[in-house]
Amino acid sequence: MILNRQRRVDVHLPGLEGFWRRVRRALRFPRDSVTICLVPDARIARWNRAYRGKRGPTDVLSFPAGDRRSGSPRARRGLARAAGAEVGGTKPGGRPRLPAAAGPNGSAGSGYLGDIAIAPAVARRNAIRLGRSFERELRILILHGALHLAGHDHETDRGEMDRLERRLRRRLGLDSR
16 A cells, blocks of 8 residues: 655656555565555654664655564554554544554564655655656665565665665566666
8 A cells, every 4th residue: 555645746656556566466465564655754854863863854764563673663653643544544542553563573463564654755856866767766665665674674684685676676677767
């Protein structure tokens, strides 16, 4: 599911939804296992500071379900609020009802893998800087965020995630500008 909770940048959701289905199948993610939320710069900047200790907005953040290191439960509550609590509805009192928490092995008992937050305004700036189309940049960010939810970490894996991402970009038609 892709939710647009920002107004600054016009985004064509049907095309992204179709691409997300292809990514989901390529990674063998269960249906409804991920929520992708498009958010304003200010919101992603707050999360970037809170969960990564970095200042300013970033283009994409992934919040794996049950990943205690990422602050995921709190982040997921924030993402649910940003999504208008549409992630599973609401509990009595208006608090977000989030998908089931992860079990002891780190996998979500309900099959829910986590959330991806994308800042379209940052993505648009990056697309211009990198000479890519905005649509392609958003698709790259969806794939990148999904790989993080699959457990990959380019900061610690000696290039494994980068190689996998390049292969999947080719397979999914993202290798051209």
